Amino acid sequence: MNDDLYQDIIIDHSKRPRNCHAMADANRKAEGYNPLCGDELKLYVKIENDIVKDVSWVGSGCAISTASASLMTESLKGKSREEALKLLEKFHELLTTDTPVTQELGKLVVFCGVRDYPARVKCATLAWHTLKSALTNSGEPVVSTE
Amino acid sequence: MIASVISAGFDVDKVREDFPVLKQRIHGKPLVYLDSAATAQKPLAVIDAIRKFYEVDCANIHRGVHELSQRSTAAYEETRTKAKRFLNARAKNEVIFVRGTTEGINLVASSWGRKNVREGDEIVISALEHHSNIVPWQLLCEEKGAKLRVIPMDDRGELLLEEYEKLLGPRTRMVAVGHISNALGTVNPVRQIVEMAHRAGALALIDGAQAAPHLKIDVQALDADFYAFSGHKVFGPTGIGILYGKARLLNAMPPYQGGGDMIKTVTFEKTVYADLPYKFEAGTPSIAGGIGLGAAFDYVTRIGLDKIAAYEHELLVYGTEALSRIPGLRLIGTAREKAAVLSFVIDGIHPHDIGTVLDRQGIAVRTGHHCAQPVMDRFGVPATTRASLAFYNTVAEIDALTAGLGKVKEIFS
Numbered sequence: 001m002n003d004d005l006y007q008d009i010i011i012d013h014s015k016r017p018r019n020c021h022a023m024a025d026a027n028r029k030a031e032g033y034n035p036l037c038g039d040e041l042k043l044y045v046k047i048e049n050d051i052v053k054d055v056s057w058v059g060s061g062c063a064i065s066t067a068s069a070s071l072m073t074e075s076l077k078g079k080s081r082e083e084a085l086k087l088l089e090k091f092h093e094l095l096t097t098d099t100p101v102t103q104e105l106g107k108l109v110v111f112c113g114v115r116d117y118p119a120r121v122k123c124a125t126l127a128w129h130t131l132k133s134a135l136t137n138s139g140e141p142v143v144s145t146e
Numbered sequence: 147m148i149a150s151v152i153s154a155g156f157d158v159d160k161v162r163e164d165f166p167v168l169k170q171r172i173h174g175k176p177l178v179y180l181d182s183a184a185t186a187q188k189p190l191a192v193i194d195a196i197r198k199f200y201e202v203d204c205a206n207i208h209r210g211v212h213e214l215s216q217r218s219t220a221a222y223e224e225t226r227t228k229a230k231r232f233l234n235a236r237a238k239n240e241v242i243f244v245r246g247t248t249e250g251i252n253l254v255a256s257s258w259g260r261k262n263v264r265e266g267d268e269i270v271i272s273a274l275e276h277h278s279n280i281v282p283w284q285l286l287c288e289e290k291g292a293k294l295r296v297i298p299m300d301d302r303g304e305l306l307l308e309e310y311e312k313l314l315g316p317r318t319r320m321v322a323v324g325h326i327s328n329a330l331g332t333v334n335p336v337r338q339i340v341e342m343a344h345r346a347g348a349l350a351l352i353d354g355a356q357a358a359p360h361l362k363i364d365v366q367a368l369d370a371d372f373y374a375f376s377g378h379k380v381f382g383p384t385g386i387g388i389l390y391g392k393a394r395l396l397n398a399m400p401p402y403q404g405g406g407d408m409i410k411t412v413t414f415e416k417t418v419y420a421d422l423p424y425k426f427e428a429g430t431p432s433i434a435g436g437i438g439l440g441a442a443f444d445y446v447t448r449i450g451l452d453k454i455a456a457y458e459h460e461l462l463v464y465g466t467e468a469l470s471r472i473p474g475l476r477l478i479g480t481a482r483e484k485a486a487v488l489s490f491v492i493d494g495i496h497p498h499d500i501g502t503v504l505d506r507q508g509i510a511v512r513t514g515h516h517c518a519q520p521v522m523d524r525f526g527v528p529a530t531t532r533a534s535l536a537f538y539n540t541v542a543e544i545d546a547l548t549a550g551l552g553k554v555k556e557i558f559s
Binding site: 004005007011014015036037050060061062063064115119120123 | 165495496497498499500503513514515528529557558
């Protein structure tokens, strides 16, 4: 299986997750939790003038959810809130529909294999659901992918 | 190893012929089904019984005078007789058909519990319980202002009976404990647990979901007040299960659900309930399920639970040894008395990734918390991978699991 799902980038990011630390001066935070597998993460976002200046996370989960959080944080920096939410939409489409893979997703296309593993979609989307919560609410709600 | 399996007088190849589902390939590999603790596969005898019901005998039960209704009623009620024998109950009317273990426990918590549990009373469960033997009691305790007490376990996954003894007191009303843990495979000393409960003046309910497919059950020898299990884990269909209860207790309990079939007479002023067991069986049940379950009892009895237990134990010993040799793998649940469940974690690799990689090799295991989150918390893991065995599994399949885990380590190392 070498593989449609566990591509090298995913394995790399799951073993060496990027931006994996708390952020003291974040002005948006959210927590995500997947009760089915116990995956959890905290997301820290620093937004200035509607631009994501910095984003980081801490948490624990499977290779897919860890790599997804890691790659998500890499792809968000410098994006406007609107662009970030648009990316979320595209990412969700990538995982759950048969639409052709588009280049605007950049490195995130490595997750297209998740399509064939419906049970794993929630692993790949946990960080993104948490992002949505961080960007659209001012409090610190806990979101769930269930 | 193989020689000893054969000497147990058990021909696994022949048994496998009875299970059509096992003959398929998954992702190009032969299916290795190691998830029987979640649901067991069904032998042809069960599938045929269900098919025959729908093709030849289909009618509602306990009603019409016509031929089909009589046939379906007879076939359904025959399962009650078989269940009585399967459990060694005193009488047929102590066998209540329910949807499964969960409904059986909810029935007792709701019907017996609401009538008998008061503020300040205590219900004792164990740290090994499945959510279905936790939440119904929590709901009851919340409603009544009663307290839920939990028997702790040690690092092997064995209950601490001396701690249990301390939990028992004059306010203990019910002790509800699993016969075998679904997450770890621990076989609990339920006879002793029941006896201790009785000594304290409490009743005892045994969740037999994991025991019924693996052990010979004797509710009289256990002296259990209630015993619940699911048909689908004992090679029968989903949607049907059995709640055993002592007639004396069941008679004193109010109905669980109201409706058709559970009454003698109904007027708008007063309804007279039916006698046992029908008092607890409102509405049209899973008739095909009940008939299929009867075929499952026959099938399991024909093979013999003693033989099943002996063969599965061989598999467990072999599997425990094989998995223990894998570096970085830790078995969760190493009780001295154990059913054929191999729950484990591997350093640095999440169970869901293990499960997915194994699936691509045709190997079906369960990953997650197994509806037993307190058990996971006790061992400090969010989830485990669980291979659970049945008598249709083979030594070769355990070798396939070991090889599959080698592949897992290759990908994630």
